[in-house]
Amino acid sequence: MNESEIRRAIQNKLVIEFSYSNKLRAIEPHVLGVCNGKVQVLGYQFGGDSSSGGLPEWRRFDLLRVNNLRVTTQSFAGRRPFPSGAHSPWDQELEIVPA
DSSP states (O other): OHHHHHHHHHHHTEEEEEEETTEEEEEEEEEEEEETTEEEEEEEEEEEOOSSSOSSEEEEEEGGGOEEEEEEEEEOOSOOOOTTSSOOOOSEEEEEOOO
């Protein structure tokens, strides 16, 4: 299931790749949470394609629309500063990248 794989990637600071809106995405997953009743992953997208603007950029993805998820062996350093200095709001945080 995608949720358990994303949790593992967040805990181990591993990049994930997946299809979303028929586009390949490569992200550093930072938060798995619930927002407005939807389970989402917030990640720093640095690779793949995007239909909503340039990269790299922070993006949220609805888990129900994530396909062909793959946890890679590529690691990332950990938390990145957000433009606002804080995570955007969540109804519930399920997993957050360790510092």
